[in-house]
Amino acid sequence: MQAINQGNKKTVIVLGILTLAALALPIVGIPYQEYAMSVLTFAFIYTLLGQSWNLLGGLAKQFSLGHAAFFGLGAFATAACSSLGMPALISLAVGGVAVAVFSLPIGLICFSARGPYFTIITLAIAEILRIVFLWRPELSGSEGILLPPSIFSTRIGIYYLTLGLTAASIFTFRWMARSKQGLALVAIGDDEDACSEIGIKVKYIKSSTLLVSAGMAAVAGGCYGLFTQYLSPNDVFSINYSLEAIFISTIGGIGSAFGPLVGALLVSLLEETLNPLVPGAHLLVLGAILITIMFLLPKGLVTLFKKSDDKQGPRMQIKIKRRQPAA
Amino acid sequence: MLEVKQVSKYFGGVQAVENVSLAVEEGEIVGLIGPNGSGKTTLFNLITRIYPLTAGDIYFKGKLINKMSPSDVCHLGISRTHQIPRPFHSLSVRQNVSLAYLYGRKNPGDRAEANSEAERLLELVGLKDFAQIPASQLNDVQCKVLELARSLATDPKLLLLDEILAGLNPGELTFFQELILKIRSELKITVFWCEHIMRVLMKTVDRVVCLDYGRKVCEGSPSVVANNPEVIECYLGKAAGE
Amino acid sequence: MDYSTLAMQLFLTGIFLSSLYILVTFGLTMIFGVMEIVNFAHASFAILGGYACLLAVTSLGMDPFVALVPVVAFMALVGWLTFEFFARYTLDVGDAHVVHYYALLLIISNVLALIFGLDYKFVPSGLGYSQIELGPFKYPLLKFLVAIISLATVAGLSLYLKKSVIGKKIRAVSQSKESAEIMGIDSLKIRRITWIIGVSSAGLMGALVGLVNPFSPYAGTTYLIVAFSVAILGGMGSLFGTIVAGFIIGMTESLFSLFLPSQISPVVAFVFIIGVLMVKPEGLFSRA
Ligand SMILES: Nc1ncnc2c1ncn2[C@@H]1O[C@H](COP(=O)(O)OP(=O)(O)OP(=O)(O)O)[C@@H](O)[C@H]1O
């Protein structure tokens, strides 16, 4: 939670400079400008997706394997709105809200289970959506659908849009993590029954967090659709997005506000560099990096940037090794 | 205040609690004893609604709580500690307590109030110096104390203590005994207390209920229960009881 | 088609599906019971088995049914390697291990994607559409053989677990690792054996599926969910539960194939398991 120290001036200055650099990138001509913009745009979209997973997975340790469901639904909802003639930004917003509302019954379904059972339900939901979207031509069918061009199908438009949304997602996460609800989420990650015994309405807290999380993933999907202008169920509902959401927040540091940005930059860099050479290779490398990090730095890359005494924060470990009571 | 009426709980074939009826009156400290596996913890889990009942009714302050959620039961004023402490390891000691303050009460104040109340409770139980460290760094005894502070933060009317003395040294035993008496006299909290350490329990409580194999064996003042042949039998076996 | 023929068709298809589902779940649930690991990469091993069989048949020119033997041997080798270099290090990381296995899933499926591409492939069985006559009924010979092989494997494995010394040790560790260790059982060795059995049986299932249905590197997801559905329905870790649950899900899917187009038939199992988990969050036959 304490990804950066409050009042740590250096961090603020560094972040300020980075933000300015990101803002200036499309305007100031530098070598590899297009490449950098494209890496960053996808990094920003992935940050949204990773941050959305981070809200539930990072804080409350609810390991969803179905965030592709919200990503894909957001993409298709945004596409539907734009093809009805709504302006791109409105489509994105409507898509996000619609998916957030849709997540309420989903939450009801999947939060009745815990641990690996929860994970499986989320995975199954994403898979059901993929199959149903492939099946019904009025939803998409296997051909997929096209989106009308908009300001966000230009490199520069989508760049600034996703940059802004990323900043917003980081603030949202920090705000949630530091709120009363954030505290409760971390406690839920430790021990759900003990939470309900001190008066926390566990399902309510999880579902309301899922609402925000689903909306965020949906906006990520919407941005993806607006930029690529083509959506197919096999792509946007693919388990790869669910996995990437997890990797992005885990590689960068689970439960930390800047973790997903770090992870997303890495993923996007790998993807943009390796994909043109050997398609799909980045996922392979990603898996290898993740395993290495999980064994060596269980709290993620952000620990490298922290002082040694500032490494607290929610731990990945859920199972508490309890001492057996004396017989 | 608390009325348990003909309550049963089966786990598959295991009859963990079998047709138990008992009552706890306001202001009392009631002890719950019984050999290992006699259903004491299960009874507490039934009262806090962690497990659904197989049969029977539980009333608290005249309200039927059978169908309530654990969080509603907490808001009604029942709080508990666990036999094996379950603090929130990812939170600091103070956060553990202030979280219970923020969610356990009907009208909680803001974060600042929660923190100052948490400090006050931690001082009461003697954990004040550890307020800022992560709960994962506490030892077992400290975890128990933290759980006690956490339960108190929800402003309970009835406190369920599950073997809070297990594994303590004599000095700590006296500390806890005094603390429990203080909780009743100063905080006006009724206590229902399950314990194996008879020496301390019998000195502290007003009344004792004894369970064996999930059934209520007997109930009464400490001296009556301690001399009841059935109680002696269930602890020591048939031969000793005769 | 009269009703008895239809019923028989549905029944046989149900058996066919069930046998594969049980086979793939067997390893998953054993690994969970003995290693306390939720192996999200399990179905990737199945797909790997499919590709191994494909290579043996197309490149080495083996008969597909003979090829199953080297495929299982190969998968056992894969199992041994993945245990020694991966799985054994995930034994003590708590629930965080799921992320390790997500990573393994990603690695296996994308190695396959790099080598074989994303197109759907299937293993030529050489049996075409030949039918077997079972009294008055006819059923595709290929599916029939596949069902027989996987049921025989399941039966063999169950017998092995029940009768052999190793099998007894495996069951002991799955009931309580601590007690088993006190009795002098080398729990690491038992876990290695369990893992290898799990991986090989998944690989065999993948090879058998490859004979009947086309598959791609990412096709594992479907079987992963099916396997988990069966495992959860049967109560994770319970072999008997797995067999019962496998038949329930296989038969249900076969029945629904009457009303639903084939593309969405896997949805039946998914919806089924979601429903079960909503009503009974720990699975139908769970021990708790
Ligand atoms: N979740 C559960 N599932 C199955 N059986 C259970 C469960 N919880 C308790 N039991 C069984 O119910 C019986 C009563 O257990 P309980 O924990 O209530 O005993 P206890 O009186 O608290 O014992 P102790 O003094 O050792 O704490 C035991 O036989 C126990 O095995």
Ligand SMILES: [Mg+2]
């Ligand atoms: Mg107990």
